Amino acid sequence: MTVVASPAELRHMVARGRADRHVVAFPYRQVRELVGAALDHCRRGHSYVGRSTTRAVCDWWPCRCGGHLVLRCRxxxxxxxxxxxxxxxNPCRTYS
Structure with a gap:
């Protein structure tokens, strides 16, 4: 399996696949991967780790840059x- 790190690399790989007559399909899947350490506390010091009553509510905010992880403290x-x-x-503009 080939992994690409940027949209430019993905475009290049798709273009190569389209140009090669032996390629009949190129399945793919998107994997969201955050960079850096995970947030483990809210700004008021409440822990995001623990049972479902204290664990943060996680959501994904779509964006032109790829997206943003949204954590809401319970x-x-x-x-x-x-x-x-x-x-x-500039790339971070939400979809409407």
């Missing part, structure tokens, strides 16, 4: 987004 209203969406980050 003990307080704190919500964390990883990687952080900032105004100067």
């Amino acid at each position: 003990m307080c209203p704190d919500v964390r987004v990883d990687p952080v969406v900032s105004a100067d980050r």
Whole structure:
């Protein structure tokens, strides 16, 4: 199995597959992989580790950059987004 790390590499691999008459199909699957250490506490210090009553609610926020992990603390209203969406980050615009 070949793994690509960027959209450019994926485009190149698909173009090679389309150009090769021996290739009849090129199945793929998307794997979301976060970079860096996982967040384990909210900003108020509540742990995300533990049973379902204390574990953070995890969600995925689609974005042009690939997406963002959204963690909502069950003990307080704190919500964390990883990687952080900032105004100067042009690729990060949510789908509407």
